[in-house]
Structures are given as C-alpha cells and as structure tokens.
C-alpha cells in the first residue's frame with residue numbers, strides 16, 4: 108500500500124454516479140477512490156426485536172450520505188452491518204461489490220478465513236461516538252497500531268503516515284500525548300486520523316460529536332468537512348441536522364428499521380414527502 112497521498116484522483120468519466128465536488132473542496136484530499144456500498148434486503152433482530160427490516164440502499168462511490176432518524180430507529184446497527192461488526196440475519200451487504208465476511212461459490216455462501224475478513228474490513232473505517240482510543244498509547248501509536256499489526260505498513264511508513272495525518276487534523280503538537288492529555292474534540296480527531304490511516308474506501312461516522320461538549324463540536328465537524336472531500340464514500344449518523352444539510356449529497360430518513368425516504372438535503376428537509384419524515388423534521392429543526 109502506498110504512503111498516504113493527499114491528492115484527489117481525477118474522477119473516471121464512466122463513474123457518472125460520483126457526485127460533483129462540493130464548494131468546501133479541500134486542497135489536498137486522499138488519492139483513494141470511494142467504493143460503492145450496497146444493501147439488499149438487510150434484516151437484523153436482537154432476540155425477538157427486529158431492528159432492521161429489509162433495508163435496500165445504494166451509496167455511490169464518493170457519495171456523502173447522512174442517516175437521520177429517531178432514537179432506536181436502527182441507524183447505528185445499520186452502520187455496524189456495513190463494516191461487518193454485525194452479521195445480518197437476512198439480505199446482503201457489499202462494499203465495492205465484495206462481501207466483507209464471506210464469499211459466494213455458486214449459490215452457496217462460504218465464510219472467509221479471519222485474515223481475509225480483516226483485510227476486507229480495512230476497506231471500511233468506523234469512527235465511534237466514544238473515540239475508543241487506547242488509553243496507554245500516544246496519539247501517534249493509536250494511529251500506527253492497526254496498519255502495522257495488519258502488516259500493511261512498516262513501522263516507519265506507519266509513523267510517517269500518522270505524522271502527516273495528525274498534522275492534517277491539526278494535532279501536530281500532540282503527537283506524543285496520551286488520550287487523557289487531550290480534550291474530547293482532540294481525541295475524536297485522533298480517532299478520525301486513525302480511521303484514515305488504513306485508507307478506507309468507505310468511512311462510517313456514528314454520531315461523532317454526540318459525546319462532546321458543545322464548544323468542541325465545531326472542530327470535529329471541520330475535520331469531517333475536510334474528509335467529505337477526499338473522494339471516500341461517507342455514511343454519517345448525526346443529530347446535527349444543519350451539518351447534514353451542508354455536507355451531504357443525500358440524506359436518508361430511517362424509522363423503525365425502514366428507509367422511509369431519501370433525497371437531497373433540500374428535498375428531504377424542506378419538502379419531505381412522508382408524514383413520518385415531516386413529523387421527525389419538525390421536531391429536530
């Protein structure tokens with residue numbers, strides 16, 4: 108794998124589904140292209156409780172999509188099925204046309220060896236609400252750990268990449284600080300840099316600012332704005348509706364495990380078609 112290159116590749120002419128770059132285009136985005144994400148009839152229950160009920164969803168390479176919906180509607184679970192943290196009960200999830208946990212031989216599904224599952228899962232990064240940094244590792248070590256442990260980069264390569272990423276998220280001076288020495292916003296920026304270190308083709312954000320004090324939300328949203336221009340496919344769960352409006356190519360409203368409605372920010376937030384969407388939006392706007 109190449110050292111991180113902060114240049115956007117030129118979109119292929121054939122890739123008509125890739126949305127146009129947004130006005131807040133970053134100067135030096137990643138070279139890696141985004142991958143398509145496709146869910147077909149995805150259902151998931153916890154015990155007897157259905158959480159996802161036959162979800163169909165297509166996200167185009169490089170698209171920025173926001174998932175909104177009431178508490179308990181299944182947003183986090185949906186994200187977790189995409190990077191194979193949860194296995195689905197029915198249906199299928201593919202990233203760039205590839206199943207992350209298994210492969211198809213004829214009409215049979217065959218589980219993949221763990222190492223191959225890990226390799227495929229590096230295609231999809233996940234940034235959690237609660238950062239999940241290793242407390243005993245510095246910012247730099249938190250970022251270098253996965254690429255070295257997976258054998259993707261040498262220690263030196265990983266350190267070079269981590270240093271560039273820390274600079275990118277405005278934390279060059281905190282390279283050797285431990286999580287306890289960082290604010291919540293800084294920790295979340297390290298977590299984003301850590302996710303980027305594996306050069307994911309899809310990056311999932313699960314309420315990335317919900318655990319932060321209000322004054323720290325803006326700095327994390329700024330970093331996500333930059334990431335939104337990298338060409339990586341982004342799927343963001345957020346309650347920050349203003350941010351969703353600004354950054355998204357498309358917003359998806361999920362309720363009770365169903366995709367109720369999807370549309371551009373203007374369509375979905377200003378002209379929702381479904382009553383459930385209208386009710387939700389009138390409560391959160």
Ligand SMILES: Nc1ncnc2c1ncn2[C@@H]1O[C@H](COP(=O)(O)OP(=O)(O)OP(=O)(O)O)[C@@H](O)[C@H]1O
Pocket residue numbers: 153158176177178179180181182183184185
């Ligand atoms: N590991 C689990 N075991 C049992 N139930 C779970 C588990 N994870 C989620 N649930 C339940 O599944 C439902 C959907 O949860 P999920 O976290 O996906 O919703 P959400 O839309 O992200 O909600 P929120 O906005 O509050 O984070 C909830 O009722 C939740 O309690």
